[in-house]
Amino acid sequence: MDMAKIGEASPLKGRTVSASIEVPKPSRMRKTSEEPTMTELMAAMVLSNLSCSPVFHNPPIEKGSFSPQTFNSNELEPGSWNRNSHSFSPIFIQPGSSNQPVVHTNSEKCKQENVALDSCSSGVQSDFVSDDPIEVDSGTILLQRSTPTPTKHPKDEKNNAMDVSEEPQDLRVPKLHVEELSIKQGSPAILHQEPKENETKHVLPISIPVLPQQIPLSYYLAPGFVRQPYAASLPGEFRMQLANSSPHQSPEIGSSAPGHMDSKIHRHLYRSVPYHKVSDDMSVPSPAGGSSPSTITFGSAPTGYYPFSNSPIPVASLSFSPSHYTKSLHVRSPLASTSQTSPYSSPAKSASVSLPAGYAILRDHPYPNISGWPNNCSTNFTVKSSVVQPGQQMQESPSPKTQFSLSPKSLPLGRKVRGDGKKCRKVYGMENRDMWCTACRWKKACQRFPD
DNA sequence: AGTGCCGGGTT
DNA sequence: AACCCGGCACT
Ligand SMILES: [Zn+2]
Numbered sequence: 001m002d003m004a005k006i007g008e009a010s011p012l013k014g015r016t017v018s019a020s021i022e023v024p025k026p027s028r029m030r031k032t033s034e035e036p037t038m039t040e041l042m043a044a045m046v047l048s049n050l051s052c053s054p055v056f057h058n059p060p061i062e063k064g065s066f067s068p069q070t071f072n073s074n075e076l077e078p079g080s081w082n083r084n085s086h087s088f089s090p091i092f093i094q095p096g097s098s099n100q101p102v103v104h105t106n107s108e109k110c111k112q113e114n115v116a117l118d119s120c121s122s123g124v125q126s127d128f129v130s131d132d133p134i135e136v137d138s139g140t141i142l143l144q145r146s147t148p149t150p151t152k153h154p155k156d157e158k159n160n161a162m163d164v165s166e167e168p169q170d171l172r173v174p175k176l177h178v179e180e181l182s183i184k185q186g187s188p189a190i191l192h193q194e195p196k197e198n199e200t201k202h203v204l205p206i207s208i209p210v211l212p213q214q215i216p217l218s219y220y221l222a223p224g225f226v227r228q229p230y231a232a233s234l235p236g237e238f239r240m241q242l243a244n245s246s247p248h249q250s251p252e253i254g255s256s257a258p259g260h261m262d263s264k265i266h267r268h269l270y271r272s273v274p275y276h277k278v279s280d281d282m283s284v285p286s287p288a289g290g291s292s293p294s295t296i297t298f299g300s301a302p303t304g305y306y307p308f309s310n311s312p313i314p315v316a317s318l319s320f321s322p323s324h325y326t327k328s329l330h331v332r333s334p335l336a337s338t339s340q341t342s343p344y345s346s347p348a349k350s351a352s353v354s355l356p357a358g359y360a361i362l363r364d365h366p367y368p369n370i371s372g373w374p375n376n377c378s379t380n381f382t383v384k385s386s387v388v389q390p391g392q393q394m395q396e397s398p399s400p401k402t403q404f405s406l407s408p409k410s411l412p413l414g415r416k417v418r419g420d421g422k423k424c425r426k427v428y429g430m431e432n433r434d435m436w437c438t439a440c441r442w443k444k445a446c447q448r449f450p451d
Numbered sequence: 452a453g454t455g456c457c458g459g460g461t462t
Numbered sequence: 463a464a465c466c467c468g469g470c471a472c473t
Contacts, residue, residue, distance in 0.1 A: 425454065442465060445456055 423449050 423446040424436035433441060437448035
């Protein structure tokens with residue numbers, strides 16, 4: 001009866017599953033053999049510590065060519081790996097394989113690697129080989145590129161295939177990344193222990209997110225970094241701009257995946273605050289094919305709208321979307337219209353970059369989040385101040401599929417500031433409705449006079 | 452009351 | 463996909 005109906009209607013339905021956030025099985029973390037899970041766990045833990053321990057100061061690696069940025073060496077726990085004492089030489093070369101040891105020196109293309117992480121075995125780019133042999137020496141960290149194994153979930157691959165392919169080669173993202181870290185329980189010696197020829201090394205692909213502060217703005221601003229789906233989801237105005245800069249851009253209305261949250265509730269939640277367009281990254285059509293509720297979840301409806309906390313945090317202080325920089329300057333801050341008095345409303349305040357009208361991005365998701373990371377590690381990528389509180393991110397656990405630790409829904413919501421421009425309706429009047437743009441006629445966001 | 456437009460329904 | 467509209471946020 002009603003109950004049944006209610007059950008049907010309940011937005012939460014089917015969500016409970018994801019709520020139990022099981023740490024997404026690192027799909028890519030395949031076990032080739034008998035490798036004990038413990039090992040992996042340990043590795044994960046270690047890495048966790050490494051990447052997250054806020055305060056860790058590690059003496060610079062002696063001859064490391066590590067840039068502070070990269071490894072922030074601090075991030076390594078002395079005890080864990082004896083990096084300093086060469087006793088442990090992570091560098092491992094795959095025996096019998098022509099693959100060269102890959103050294104990701106820092107920023108180099110950590111980012112890519114990260115992406116790769118997901119599609120790590122896609123073999124597309126992760127094959128980055130350092131030109132500079134020296135780097136290998138410094139190698140304190142490196143690991144080896146194991147044979148590109150297709151072990152990972154096809155899904156993942158699919159997810160990132162696109163991203164990977166589009167990643168600019170020269171992107172420098174200071175994200176610490178250990179592409180494939182093989183950690184064995186035993187001493188390092190084990191690592192080299194009998195090199196079997198084609199045995200695929202059992203490696204644990206790991207990427208360590210770097211501290212937010214370390215992300216160079218350039219990263220976000222990298223022009224080439226805009227991804228199609230991403231761009232497509234941008235507001236018309238913006239997309240148009242993109243179009244100018246990049247030929248391949250469709251002016252069509254970006255569509256966002258419908259959310260599962262009850263629309264009413266959703267709207268209440270999302271509309272109670274000034275609009276702030278937020279990265280649609282997450283609203284990118286579910287790679288997985290998007291039919292599964294759990295998958296779609298993160299592309300919820302007003303997607304892109306994201307609530308800011310009441311505190312007047314300069315939008316500009318947030319992370320930037322790469323695609324937005326084009327618009328910088330002479331853009332009015334959404335907050336500006338909302339609170340005239342806000343000191344932050346002046347673009348000048350935020351370096352030379354301001355967000356496009358009405359939009360702010362808290363974080364980009366170039367790479368999937370590793371489930372194992374503590375929240376505050378991989379989230380809250382804000383340049384200056386964080387609007388998102390750690391606690392807020394845990395509101396909803398992402399389905400394992402999403403791989404993102406943040407779901408738009410779990411983030412504070414905001415909403416687009418209502419454009420003050422006149423739209424077709426106002427311009428032409430009801431009597432000339434036929435002159436309206438189609439969007440207006442359909443009661444959709446005006447295309448002709450986008451905000 | 453008027454406007455803008457999201458979400459969802461219909462064709 | 464095109465089209466329409468209920469209903470809500472906001473002015
Ligand atoms: Zn219009």
